[in-house]
Amino acid sequence: MQHFPFVLGDFQGAIPDLEEVTRTAPKGTITVESIALTQKAHHRLAHCLFELGRLTDAMKEMETYRSTHGGHQTEAATNLRNKIAKAILAKDGKVTTEPPSTTDSKVLRYEVKVIGHPVSIVKTDTVPRSLCSVYPPEIPTKTFLAQLVKKHHDAIMQQKNWTCWNCRKKAVSLVHTPMSYLHLEEPMVVDFAQPVCVNGGECDKEARKMMDEEMRFATAGGGMNRV
Ligand SMILES: [Zn+2]
Numbered sequence: 001m002q003h004f005p006f007v008l009g010d011f012q013g014a015i016p017d018l019e020e021v022t023r024t025a026p027k028g029t030i031t032v033e034s035i036a037l038t039q040k041a042h043h044r045l046a047h048c049l050f051e052l053g054r055l056t057d058a059m060k061e062m063e064t065y066r067s068t069h070g071g072h073q074t075e076a077a078t079n080l081r082n083k084i085a086k087a088i089l090a091k092d093g094k095v096t097t098e099p100p101s102t103t104d105s106k107v108l109r110y111e112v113k114v115i116g117h118p119v120s121i122v123k124t125d126t127v128p129r130s131l132c133s134v135y136p137p138e139i140p141t142k143t144f145l146a147q148l149v150k151k152h153h154d155a156i157m158q159q160k161n162w163t164c165w166n167c168r169k170k171a172v173s174l175v176h177t178p179m180s181y182l183h184l185e186e187p188m189v190v191d192f193a194q195p196v197c198v199n200g201g202e203c204d205k206e207a208r209k210m211m212d213e214e215m216r217f218a219t220a221g222g223g224m225n226r227v
Helices: 011-021 032-051 055-066 075-092 138-158 202-219
Strands: 105-114 121-130 173-181 188-196
Touching: 032 055, 032 075, 055 075, 075 173, 105 138, 121 138, 138 173, 138 188, 173 202, 188 202
Parallel strands: 105 188
Antiparallel strands: 105 121, 173 188
């Protein structure tokens, strides 16, 4: 059961207010509260759009909701997302009973962009075909990305004497931020890796903070326009 601050049937009326909240989301200082507030607005907006039958727009909102870096996902949001996805499939008449294949896999391009170094390391791996869709199952995708990063971490670490992205000391580890493009014809994962001097140290924290802001910027729609 979801609780919304407006009565059922007033979905259309609620949209402008919610759009305003998502548009004016703070881009400078990011707090847990501001992330939660923005996410909540996207979630509610998606719900309104869904009720109005604007399924594609609703899914777009859920995508933004989901990609809010540093945000959390509620069960209600996951349920709504599934409901929207099902409605889209039903509408397109593409409901299949095909079980997800786990053995079948596709070739994956894993590209590691090491921040502060003019290097892009490209590895080839495989990805289960069941994850290669526009709306992949969330938990298996996250698990897959975590395993992929872990698998290649040591080799990348040993490839070069990396220096900390922030203070230029010798790096002891890498902070990974993988972005998945598994739905592409040639599935790809782009991993922004930041070498850090101390695990969990200041430069590590800064790296995570910077990536949070990068992601936020990208999801706000401004990421593509920068040089
Ligand atoms: Zn450092």
